[in-house]
Amino acid sequence: MQEQDKPGAAGAGKAWSGRFAEPLDALTQRFNASVSFDQRLAEFDIRGSLAHARMLGRCGLIPAKDVGDIERGMATILEEVRAGTFPWSIEREDVHFNIEHRLTELVGDAGKRLHTARSRNDQVATDIRLWLRHEIDGLLALLRELRATFLAQAEIHAGVLMPGFTHLQVAQPVTFGHHLLAYFEMFSRDAERFADARRRVNRLPLGASALAGTSYPIDRESVARELGFDGVAENSLDAVSDRDFAIEFLAAASICQMHVSRLSEELVIWMSPRFGFVDIADRFCTGSSIMPQKKNPDVPELMRGKTGRVYGALVTLLTVMKGQPLAYNKDNQEDKEPLFDAVDTLRDVLRLLAQMLPAVTPRPERMREALTQGFATATDLADYLVRKGLPFRDAHEAVARAVRAAEAAGKDLAELTLAELRAFSPLVGDDVHAVLTPEGSVASRRHIGGTAPEAVARAVARGRERLAAEG
Secondary structure (H helix, E strand, O other): OOHHHOOOOOOOOOOOHHHOOOOOOHHHHHHHOOHHHHHHHHHHHHHHHHHHHHHHHHOOOOOHHHHHHHHHHHHHHHHHHHHOOOOOOHHHOOHHHHHHHHHHHHHOHHHHHOOOOOOHHHHHHHHHHHHHHHHHHHHHHHHHHHHHHHHHHHHHOOOOEEEEEEOOEEEEEEEHHHHHHHHHHHHHHHHHHHHHHHHHHOEEOOOOOOOOOOOOOOOHHHHHHHHOOOEEOOOHHHHHHOOHHHHHHHHHHHHHHHHHHHHHHHHHHHHOOOOOOEEEOHHHOEOOOOOOOOOEOHHHHHHHHOHHHHHHHHHHHHHHHHOOOOOOOHHHHHHHHHHHHHHHHHHHHHHHHHHHHHHEEEOHHHHHHHHOOOOOOHHHHHHHHHHOOOOHHHHHHHHHHHHHHHHHHOOOHHHOOHHHHHOOOOOOOOOHHHHOOHHHHHHOOOOOOOOOHHHHHHHHHHHHHHHHHOO
């Protein structure tokens, strides 16, 4: 019996054990192991290993029979993983050693030959890219569903008047449909960012081996084609140590989650009795353990709160990478948990938001009431005077004085008489009150990007064309 195979030796089933003269400390073993969380990469590890094995066979580096045995063994392992019966072991550290050990149990020496011309360094980098590419595709599908929901709701509410705000102060009248389309644009940019980041995720590291490439005559391009990569990572040092693609994804995820948080904040504010702009269906709210009257917007609040998790994942990975010399370092094991958590969080949030949005019911009477409280049509009056020939700065000054007088009288601008309005400018005519209504205000903004109901309808149509073009 060789020394590394004796009970209590460093070997004890570890692929790297021959170098060591004492067993791994139990605490170190737990600290070092990643199988508790990286086992979610199992199916992607199997896919990468199968492509690698087939390439080894094509290049004459392992016999065809070994390739067949590896394929047969991996099929069994895949069934076990999916059935939840795979025998995961912390002693075998990670998903890669666990699968390789089980493969060797099933097919013997063929399993031991699988690792020819590769390292765990390029193996894990490949697995993460395969997994993240898959998750990006899933997030893009969710964003597509969410954006379609925004379009549908914007179309329904294209004519619902509400205040537009700046500094959380009433600014100008807008429509609720127009407000929803702002989020359609935000999440459309998120989809663009994820799609663009996917291009840099989709490069194959496999073949870089530990850091310097391999002396075996391998065919990396054929592996890339089989696995659906756009090409290979060009530098072996960079291939095994790069996590830019994950950081870029997390940056895009953070921006997307920020958009979720902005909408959540508005829903929380709007549902408050002080605003009362919307109601959210009971199934997305909770009550109080002590106050029986409460209906709390817990789902938007929690979506807002989860933003910190996604931001934290980005900062974590930036910090993990900031001090690493080339090439691979064990620090990189810390990339997976924050990345996994960010994907899980964003996936759940986007799915839930798409379900909740149609359950947000606007209250037009409260929105209309708020429009009477902040002189929302003041800009319309200034524009009216400009069209009559008054320079804009003079018009601005005249309307500011009118607002001050209306405020002192406890009136809205629309409630001032023609004579009162003419006191601020002789250019005011009999047609002035037509521009001082919220309906007149929004109707005048018919251009592309404007808030008029007809502009909203056209924007919805264009949005649907964009979604159709994306396939």
